Amino acid sequence: MTTPKPPFSGLNASRLNAPGASGLNAPELPKEDLGLFTDLYELTMSQAFFRQGMSATATFSLFTRTYPLNRAYFVSAGLEDVLDYLSNLNFSGRAIDYLRATGIFSDDFLEYLRGLRFTGSVRAIPEGRLYFTDEPAVEVTAPLIEAQLVETFIINQVNLQSMLATKATRCVWAAQGRGIADFASRRTQGTDAALKMARASYIAGFTSTSNVLAASLYGMPPSGTMAHSFISSFPSELDAFRAYAASFPDRTTLLVDTYDTITGTRNAVQVAKEMEVANNGRLVAVRLDSGNFDELSRQVRKILDDSGLGYVKIVVSGGLDEYALEALVKAGAPIDLFGVGTKAGVSADAPWSDMAYKLVNFNGRPVIKLSTGKVSLPGPKQVYRTKDANGKFAKDIIAMENENLPGGLPVLEEFMKDGQRIGPAATIEEIRTRFEEEFAALDDRFKALNNPPRYPVSVSSRLERLSSEVQEEVMGINVSDSD
């Protein structure tokens, strides 16, 4: 079994030449108040740091401690939004006024916030690449307050987008080469998630998205044709089909299950034949949105083929996730394209992860946290990924940033330095291609939808040693605390 390639770039999908060239505004947090999208404690801690004069450099590491259900890998996504956020981070005059009105903050700290910009650096695993538990997906190094304040937004975005990219990857793998369209927008948890789902799933290999704003913002192909309400608003299903075909002779997919799937398919055949006779376009596909998809798709395929409509494809949607896709594909159901919505768009079987953003270095000193069951690795880090003789990933080693492990390729790259982005942002197509290559190099056994084995990740001996040393040191300090 090899990594499936989506065979066609979207049924009824339209792709614009210039990604992101629409000139539309991204629906994001208000640029002038980005600083306020944070947990209050980031600000109270920052004031305490400020009063203590603690302006030394800190490194925070973003990583996930454990795999959610049935996962053995994560797909990196969300970095572009993090870099954009850090580039624009600020507190407007109104934001400062609001903070003053809470009565929590001192004037000198508020004046400091008014001038605050992010001046640090960011090293991260590029979007579209894989990462594994305990590996730093993002490392932020900056003066303590700057690095602390950005925690809430960074976790929020990388957690969401990696989760959705990972879920979408599972769907793409299950579909084994059949196309998948993102239909999730109406059921994602909010508008931000809808747009990020469209982008993350396209990175993972979906062929199109139903969300027009996402398609326009990210330069992806939009797709979609009709809902049940379209059928219901005409006196008959046949009238509805004819009206649609008249308006879109070259891109008609007919939804056939509003009343009865078989009757609907026969009506679709009639319209397809009328299109042939009139020499006015060709029916692209029929869509099934309810019922037993394996049985119905076979019946529908037979009706279409018996009518000489072998060219009409079958689209299936409705409650699908990677588990359903795998079952349908293994059963050999004659389905050409899946529409995937709700369950993928909220990552229903694993709607959260325990991604954390932890201080690992401060003022040149590696630090850790010892809370029950939550030990973290100290210091800035690099991940080295090694390949076997077949070009497949063999194992990862988490090491100290400045270690050089022979044979391993470093996975984290620098994306921001002194508050400035380094190099141009990758295009969505570049990220999609990067993911395709990356995922092809992961052995298939880690892609199993159920109970995949763990991909081997170890810690370098130098980092192990540092970890032990810091742990002993911290315990020592803490015992003396309680004297």
Place this chain on the structure above:
Amino acid sequence: MTTPKPPFSGLNASRLNAPGASGLNAPELPKEDLGLFTDLYELTMSQAFFRQGMSATATFSLFTRTYPLNRAYFVSAGLEDVLDYLSNLNFSGRAIDYLRATGIFSDDFLEYLRGLRFTGSVRAIPEGRLYFTDEPAVEVTAPLIEAQLVETFIINQVNLQSMLATKATRCVWAAQGRGIADFASRRTQGTDAALKMARASYIAGFTSTSNVLAASLYGMPPSGTMAHSFISSFPSELDAFRAYAASFPDRTTLLVDTYDTITGTRNAVQVAKEMEVANNGRLVAVRLDSGNFDELSRQVRKILDDSGLGYVKIVVSGGLDEYALEALVKAGAPIDLFGVGTKAGVSADAPWSDMAYKLVNFNGRPVIKLSTGKVSLPGPKQVYRTKDANGKFAKDIIAMENENLPGGLPVLEEFMKDGQRIGPAATIEEIRTRFEEEFAALDDRFKALNNPPRYPVSVSSRLERLSSEVQEEVMGINVSDSD
């Protein structure tokens, strides 16, 4: 057991006097391109309607077919965003240019879209009130295209916000009068969900939110003090505690589990005593974020009490949801405030619902959809809610809009007419109070966290009759279709 009232308005919480008066911009979709946040098929259907001259009035009904796991009610939330969206719906010149560039749409339809505004009416169940399966939470009546185009956004927002308000209500019920702070922002599915979680959970009775932007936008109290990284960035825990108390003498909650909860509590006691001696504020609380909360909270309470610090409260956070809250409350753990994050913020046990937006009336004709297992009730509707002798809700009856059922109070109200909002928006405090009264009138048995019984909802005999008639008519049409 009566409906719990949050006893204190937020530990370390600060409330501003003028809700929403911060003057900050709401982080919403770009106003000039609201029209594009929609599924492509809404636009292709609209073009087909446009070409057919189908401009008659349609009514769409938003409802949920089935209860997610362990739910027996929904809390209405999201309407305010729907009304704001409808008031601002439009397609900018750039949006039109984008749509033209896709090659999908005809020029006459694009010119129509350029001038499109929402001119219809909205009837809905007010935010903070309860609703049940099959009941219309929102009904939109407008020229067909306008009513169709808005589907994606309306489902997205009402589904999310009602789901989160319902989840938060379950937490409030489980806490039985203890306060709850929303800590979910970093793990919600995106920034939109973070803000909506803060608002929805405050409606449901949470005492505060950690999200500063949400607090400023909606006029709610923000809360929060320190993270583990704060402790780790000081040479010792005691140094960190002292630094924080110096900066916030009147609002210090000390996080005691960075290294060891009991040692941390002893350090907190030492700092509390130092504050007493210096006569500089009083320690408000300690926070536990890991370990066995029942055991640890008792040990911590004893240490505090034995040290004469009975006034210091205990806050607990970390992986909590309504099930954990109920267990801790039933066990009698001495916890004063819960911080609730991830699992509530993504509604982890039920992260989606099957909310649908269906055409129920077009051009004066009631319509339905018959897809396998998905029958909907025809026509515009009203819900009548009746109370028993004790003032508790007895049952709901779903009826035709113009029916007048004696004894029942209508639940849907008109919020928009001819594209204009009717009356001022309710304040967040009004909605919160409305919810509190509403929830008190729901019998406790429906509030059970596990396997609650179904609240009785019936369909009026007139609506039943209409439903049968329309069903027969549709079947008749469809049979003739396939001839």
